[in-house]
Amino acid sequence: MKAIVTTAGRPTDLTIQFAKNASAKLGLSYVDRQKRTVTQLQQHYQSYVLVAAKSRWEYHALNSKEPFFYHPSSAMFRLKRVSRGEHDPLLDVCQLQTGDSFLDCTLGYASDSLLAAYAVGETGTIHGCEANPVLAFILKEAFHRGRTDHTEYQSLMNRIQVISSDAVTYLKQLADKSVDVIYMDPMFETSITESVNISPLRALGIQDALNEEWVEEAKRVAKKRVVLKAHFGSPWFEQFGFEQIKRPNTKFHYGFIEKAATQ
DSSP, X not given: XXXXXXXXXXXXXXXXXXXXXXXXXXXXXXXXXXXXXHHHHHHHHTSEEEEEOSSSEEEEOTTOSSOBOOOOTTHHHHHHHHHXXXXXXXXXXXXXXXXXXXXXXXXXXXXXXXXXXXHHOTTSEEEEEOSSHHHHHHHHHHHHHOOSSOOTTHHHHTTEEEEOSOHHHHHTTXXXXXXXXXXXXXXXXXXXXXXXXXXXXXXXXXXXXXXXXXXXXXXXXXXXXXXXXXXXXXXXXXXXXXXXXXXXXXSEEEEEEXXXXXX
């Protein structure tokens, strides 16, 4: 989808420079705001709009009521729970250890990667794939340049290396058994009403369905486990050989493939 870059409604020299730099980096056209609303720009250019605000980036999809901007989403309360010694279901299934490597194939808001960064510590490594290049840019700016209103987790964000690529393409570049845990959370086949926070992401994200090539590449690259998050009724668990962990009264479940058991 075509996209343009502009500034917030009241541009400053700094936000204009931000927007022009993003335009050059992403290969998108820069457009002066000229007091027009985002909706007016969308309609005039028939385009998505990336906005350089004072402290963050906002990405507006056509016909979407809310923009995408970076925030930690569920990681905010999940990290507090884990720091108090409580369990997190993702960390339970991943069984991450200090110093482990973790690849998030579907980065999104990076909520799960923030939990993984906490678990593996400063000696671990976290990489995350984002197939939409504009979303990847927003995440990189938030994590490594502080372009976000949520800086309370900056030390964890700094540990996440954003890969601007779809997961399969990136996995094919990696050596066998080179990542401890590989995690996949494709856009749910069934919309889950409780997950209202992902609505802007759903409008912008590249929604690739899980397939055999993706799973096989993940199994080749993983040293310990391949972990899947999907709707509780998803056929993917059985279809691709994941051991499903059933969680009462939840709309999504985790599943895993233990590499030791497949070798």
